[in-house]
Amino acid sequence: MxxxxxxxxxxxxxxxxxxxxxxxxxxxxxxxxxxxxxxxxxxxxxxxxxxxxxxxxxxxxxxxxxxxxxxxxxxxxxxxxxxxxxxxxxxxxxxxxxxxxxxxxxxxxxxxxxxxxxxxxxxxxxxxxxxxxxxxxxxxxxxxxxxxxxxxxxxTSGMSLHKRGYREISGKAPITETLAAALILLTPWKRDRILVDPFCGSGTFPIEAAMMAAHIAPGMNRSFTAENWTELIPKKLWYDAVNEAGDLIDDQIETDIQGYDVDEDVIRIARRNAREAGVEHLIHFQRRDVRDLHHPKKYGFLITNPPYGERLEDKKDLPELYRAFGEAYRRLDSWSAYMITSYEDAEKYFGRKADKNRKIYNGMLKTYFYQFQGPKPPRRPKSPEQGLE
Incomplete structure (x- = not known):
């Protein structure tokens, strides 16, 4: 075939x-x-x-x-x-x-x-x-x-491909690995740029970003149903795919990927998940409230999945939470912010209308991916060697 x-x-x-x-x-x-x-x-x-x-x-x-x-x-x-x-x-x-x-x-x-x-x-x-x-x-x-x-x-897959194998334990309301990866790929972020998730939960956004930065294939450490279809797919082809993935890994790189959360227990889970994914050394996790969000560098990215308040008793806290997030963002010079949420008043309390807004279904839940775009960084001058090419 x-x-x-x-x-x-x-x-x-x-x-x-x-x-x-x-x-x-x-x-x-x-x-x-x-x-x-x-x-x-x-x-x-x-x-x-x-x-x-x-x-x-x-x-x-x-x-x-x-x-x-x-x-x-x-x-x-x-x-x-x-x-x-x-x-x-x-x-x-x-x-x-x-x-x-x-x-x-x-x-x-x-x-x-x-x-x-x-x-x-x-x-x-x-x-x-x-x-x-x-x-x-x-x-x-x-x-x-x-x-x-x-x-x-x-x-051919068996378990859904969002199950990479690194996240056995999750924090509250986790975002799936496949959705997190897709949202990162919708942004202009590259591995030489700063990425911060101020509501990192179990660490999915920072971990997926670090895996992209290190060229770690998402499925190289798990099994698939079709591995046993030897009459259709020779075993060698699976080994070849995993070997190809292994050859592409470049995890000895400098990155500035950070994950913050107000819950110390959740931060411990995020560190464990990053360790399982092989990217712990590429991410800095820290217990930090969104009100304390700051960074000395310019042209960074906030990519996050803030609380939605799906439970009625949590909704009363959302205006203040999104207001604090918006205020923290405005203190970051030249940054871009991307957030997925089902909270319909997100823009109102964040304090700025999104430059782009994409409707995405997270399972059966209708969510919005709000994109607040900062200025592009200036082009780096070419080195003399590049000029001679």
Whole structure:
């Protein structure tokens, strides 16, 4: 199976960031839809996408797509797909998740049950078996129905790709690693610039930034479901992808990445997570209230996920918190600030209208990514050697 379609789901509103990542890996984009990007690749692409993509939630191997408006049609068209090309006789297969939007078939449990029966019928005919042991590698399916169009993919990742392996313990209301990475990639921040998260919680923003700065691939220290699909993907390709990632690491660099939080226990968790990610030496964590936020350098970045006040009793504290954050920001000369929050009065109490505002769904929660842009730093003069090139 040399060429295959791969589907990479992502957070709604961040498809362009994921598209750029996939193009940077060298793969052809086939389609960009709400919440997912489809691209063309081979068995090696499955491995490299899982290891290198920072903003994808998982990588699905597309089996097919078709229109279905009745359960009979769903059964027959699922049965017509070439399941034997993917699932061996002893493979364990099931529909792990089905989602339906604006479609006549809308019951996830019925969709899952009928599609499983159709797959069994197809494989019985192809393998001449009445019963399947299902004691081999796992092949979990994910199915999307959108306006009666059914898209079927086998999940190559297993656990969501936001689970990098470094964050076993989280503080309150953590932001996922994939979302944090995508938001950083939406800013002009580069590894030679200052980055401070004044509400760092378990450290996700600083850790993801440090991993980018050190060129540490997000998936190089975890496992994937498709590692056991040896009939489709040779083991060597996984080793090659991880070795490629290892060769790119450059963690002996100078950075100015800082994370602050008012809770000392949370700071301890953030330090532990950074240590697990291999970037503890690149980040300075400190217990500090947002009111004490200051920095002597210019042209830095604040990238943060301040409290939203999702619980009613916490909302009363938000005006003062955002007011203090805005005042601290105004004391920072030439800095830019980026914050994701669902708090609708964020700009009002921050004291400035955002230059840009992007709506992003954090799970089912509608949030806004407010972007307050400072001036660009002056261009550095070229060295004599650069002038001779």
């Amino acid at each position: 040399s060429r295959m379609e791969l589907i990479a789901p992502c957070h709604f509103g961040l498809e362009a960031v994921l598209k750029r990542e996939i193009l940077d890996l060298g793969y052809e984009i086939l389609e960009v839809e709400d919440g997912r990007v489809t691209f063309l690749g081979d068995a090696e692409a499955v491995c490299r996408a899982n290891v290198f993509l920072r903003t994808a939630e998982r990588i699905l191997l597309k089996v097919g797509s078709f229109r279905a408006v009745t359960f009979e049609e769903l059964f027959e068209k699922t049965r017509a797909l070439p399941w034997e090309a993917y699932i061996p006789k002893n493979g364990k297969f099931w529909v792990a998740k089905a989602s339906s939007v604006k479609s006549r078939l809308f019951s996830p449990s019925d969709i899952q049950s009928i599609m499983k029966k159709a797959m069994v019928r197809r494989l019985q005919e192809k393998y001449h078996l009445e019963w399947f042991p299902e004691d081999g590698a796992q092949y979990p399916l994910r199915v999307f129905l959108m306006k009666d169009q059914v898209t079927v993919g086998i999940d």
